[in-house]
Amino acid sequence: MENISVKHDLAGGYCNSLTTYSRFLTREVKIGDIALGGHNPIRIQSMTTTDTMDTIGTVEQTIRMVESGCEYVRITAPSIKEAENLANIKKELRFRGYDVPLIADIHFTPNAAEMAARIVEKVRVNPGNYADKKKFENLEYTQDAYTAELERINKKFIPLIKICKEYGTAMRIGTNHGSLSDRIMSHYGDTPRGMVESAMEFIRMCEAENYYNLVISMKASNTQVMVQAYRLLVETMVKEGMNYPLHLGVTEAGDGEDGRIKSAVGIGTLLEDGLGDTIRVSLTEDPEFEAPVAKALADRYVNRVESQKLKVESNTVVCHPELVEGQSPTYSPYQYSRRTTEPVQHIGGHHHPMVMIDVSTENLKDPYFLSSIGYNYSAGLDKYNLADQACDLAFLGDNLPSFSFPGNLKQVYNYKTWLGLKDKNNCHPLFSIDEFNEAAVKDEHLNFVEIDAAHFNHLSLHQLINVVFVLKTSANHGMAEQRAFFVALQEKNLQVPVIIKRTYQESDADHLQLYASTDFGALFTDGFGDGIWIDAQNPDLALLNSTSFGILQATRTRISKTEYISCPSCGRTLFDLQETTQLIRSRTDHLKGLKIGIMGCIVNGPGEMADADYGYVGTGPDKITLYRGQEVVKKNVNTAFALDELIDIIKGDGNWVEKV
Numbered sequence: 001m002e003n004i005s006v007k008h009d010l011a012g013g014y015c016n017s018l019t020t021y022s023r024f025l026t027r028e029v030k031i032g033d034i035a036l037g038g039h040n041p042i043r044i045q046s047m048t049t050t051d052t053m054d055t056i057g058t059v060e061q062t063i064r065m066v067e068s069g070c071e072y073v074r075i076t077a078p079s080i081k082e083a084e085n086l087a088n089i090k091k092e093l094r095f096r097g098y099d100v101p102l103i104a105d106i107h108f109t110p111n112a113a114e115m116a117a118r119i120v121e122k123v124r125v126n127p128g129n130y131a132d133k134k135k136f137e138n139l140e141y142t143q144d145a146y147t148a149e150l151e152r153i154n155k156k157f158i159p160l161i162k163i164c165k166e167y168g169t170a171m172r173i174g175t176n177h178g179s180l181s182d183r184i185m186s187h188y189g190d191t192p193r194g195m196v197e198s199a200m201e202f203i204r205m206c207e208a209e210n211y212y213n214l215v216i217s218m219k220a221s222n223t224q225v226m227v228q229a230y231r232l233l234v235e236t237m238v239k240e241g242m243n244y245p246l247h248l249g250v251t252e253a254g255d256g257e258d259g260r261i262k263s264a265v266g267i268g269t270l271l272e273d274g275l276g277d278t279i280r281v282s283l284t285e286d287p288e289f290e291a292p293v294a295k296a297l298a299d300r301y302v303n304r305v306e307s308q309k310l311k312v313e314s315n316t317v318v319c320h321p322e323l324v325e326g327q328s329p330t331y332s333p334y335q336y337s338r339r340t341t342e343p344v345q346h347i348g349g350h351h352h353p354m355v356m357i358d359v360s361t362e363n364l365k366d367p368y369f370l371s372s373i374g375y376n377y378s379a380g381l382d383k384y385n386l387a388d389q390a391c392d393l394a395f396l397g398d399n400l401p402s403f404s405f406p407g408n409l410k411q412v413y414n415y416k417t418w419l420g421l422k423d424k425n426n427c428h429p430l431f432s433i434d435e436f437n438e439a440a441v442k443d444e445h446l447n448f449v450e451i452d453a454a455h456f457n458h459l460s461l462h463q464l465i466n467v468v469f470v471l472k473t474s475a476n477h478g479m480a481e482q483r484a485f486f487v488a489l490q491e492k493n494l495q496v497p498v499i500i501k502r503t504y505q506e507s508d509a510d511h512l513q514l515y516a517s518t519d520f521g522a523l524f525t526d527g528f529g530d531g532i533w534i535d536a537q538n539p540d541l542a543l544l545n546s547t548s549f550g551i552l553q554a555t556r557t558r559i560s561k562t563e564y565i566s567c568p569s570c571g572r573t574l575f576d577l578q579e580t581t582q583l584i585r586s587r588t589d590h591l592k593g594l595k596i597g598i599m600g601c602i603v604n605g606p607g608e609m610a611d612a613d614y615g616y617v618g619t620g621p622d623k624i625t626l627y628r629g630q631e632v633v634k635k636n637v638n639t640a641f642a643l644d645e646l647i648d649i650i651k652g653d654g655n656w657v658e659k660v
């Protein structure tokens with residue numbers, strides 16, 4: 001296939017549009033019979049966790065994955081023998097009637113890649129380790145040394161390109177934040193730009209051989225780094241006339257709610273801007289649980305495209321605040337910086353984002369329901385104990401409680417109800433914009449003003465004293481409308497803090513969590529928002545509270561718990577990752593703010609857990625190596641003692657507190 005040089009006009013800088021949903025059109029790449037990119041649907045994929053030498057086990061897991069929604073299945077090929085066994089796996093799958101395209105996952109072993117490329121439909125290579133081991137030794141490269149190393153890699157890489165061309169095999173150039181080569185680190189550091197250059201080097205080598213059957217990924221466990229890297233990649237590709245499809249993923253996202261929220265924040269933020277052709281959600285769970293999450297994320301945009309068309313057909317006028325496409329935005333999409341605001345009490349400024357929960361439909365006769373939002377009432381002491389995830393603002397609407405609220409929890413009432421309160425201590429009004437413009441009496445400390453993002457022009461700009469906006473939207477592409485509102489505020493240099501509010505009709509917890517993580521994640525990732533308010537039909541307070549804190553943690557804007565950077569496991573895994581993760585979690589989940597990496601193998605683990613504070617990495621059967629950051633502290637500890645040893649290291653560093 002010839003290179004199709006593309007001319008994209010990226011009005012959004014890294015995407016087609018910052019205001020309208022518009023998918024970035026990539027070139028179509030054939031992977032077996034299921035094409036990717038172009039106008040094809042966003043494809044779903046995942047990776048097996050079985051030993052690749054276990055043919056039947058791998059076949060059966062692959063079938064479970066296909067039944068759960070996977071359109072491609074990736075299988076690790078750590079050495080040539082596993083690469084060879086892909087032929088048996090493929091044969092058995094075809095025999096059983098499954099023609100799902102297979103992808104070989106390669107690290108460090110060009111010979112395994114060359115073997116696999118003759119068997120399966122696609123190979124994934126990591127440019128950080130395809131031809132080199134990461135040594136952390138040589139971080140001083142002259143330009144000559146840099147060029148010489150690239151030439152050496154080119155020689156090792158060309159045979160694979162030729163095989164792929166001959167066999168019609170596709171290739172993913174999959175950069176990971178944690179496994180950049182020393183060469184890239186020397187020039188660009190451990191940065192999104194370094195990740196992009198790492199892939200671009202390999203893309204250029206492919207193009208020099210007239211090979212274009214490529215898919216690109218930029219994965220990281222840190223969602224900010226991941227989002228910035230993909231955006232930079234698109235911008236860079238377009239400058240060079242390329243439009244390769246994007247494989248989206250957050251690496252080592254963890255398990256359960258944390259893993260889902262983190263994945264949705266990273267992947268969803270990019271999908272909102274029309275980027276992404278295939279998704280792999282990476283959970284420390286059985287792989288058949290990943291596809292439904294990925295599918296839920298992707299399916300939302302099928303409806304969005306249809307809704308956009310409907311809007312155009314019915315001539316609906318959507319009144320966005322002015323955001324002229326092509327103008328450079330007032331913030332950088334490539335570097336995190338929080339929007340500057342003037343704090344009102346503890347909202348905005350340098351204070352972490354607040355969590356607001358609607359409790360107005362609760363029975364307000366006794367305080368026990370507050371435990372689900374982080375306030376545990378002790379009747380004996382007549383006192384509240386605060387959890388690490390205690391929400392900051394409770395919306396009571398027009399309902400008055402018949403008990404004393406916790407002092408740390410601000411109460412927010414509808415304006416007219418607030419006006420009638422005898423004791424207004426710790427109670428604050430929520431105005432509509434009209435009420436606020438007309439009100440004779442306001443709170444002298446803190447006033448919430450609810451405004452639709454489409455109504456920026458309704459603002460009277462001279463009365464905004466002690467005001468915090470509650471920013472809602474009813475637009476189908478609501479994130480973009482809210483983002484445009486923030487940009488309008490910045491253009492007018494209005495430093496009013498903003499609590500972002502989104503309303504969801506979804507009654508099931510999974511979809512609510514994924515959608516909220518996408519919508520809020522996309523804004524917090526760009527530094528917008530001084531608070532979060534998830535308004536849902538499903539009034540499960542504990543769910544709303546944990547999702548709100550989870551989104552802030554995943555965007556790294558408010559840390560309220562331990563973070564686990566655990567790999568999803570694969571055929572290289574040396575222990576039961578799910579069980580071990582639960583065990584480590586059970587003893588360390590009170591260490592708020594610590595990041596603990598739990599990695600299945602020494603080959604990739606240390607690199608992949610790039611910014612963990614401590615690491616627990618499998619090094620052999622029953623052997624664990626313990627890390628402080630990237631430094632090995634104890635090698636080959638017996639599994640039975642490894643967790644105790646890890647805790648001793650944390651204690652020795654003064655980072656341990658006892659569980660209460």
Ligand code: SF4
Nearest residue numbers: 567569570573600601
């Ligand atoms: S870190 Fe985990 S998922 Fe990655 S290669 Fe090792 S065992 Fe497999």
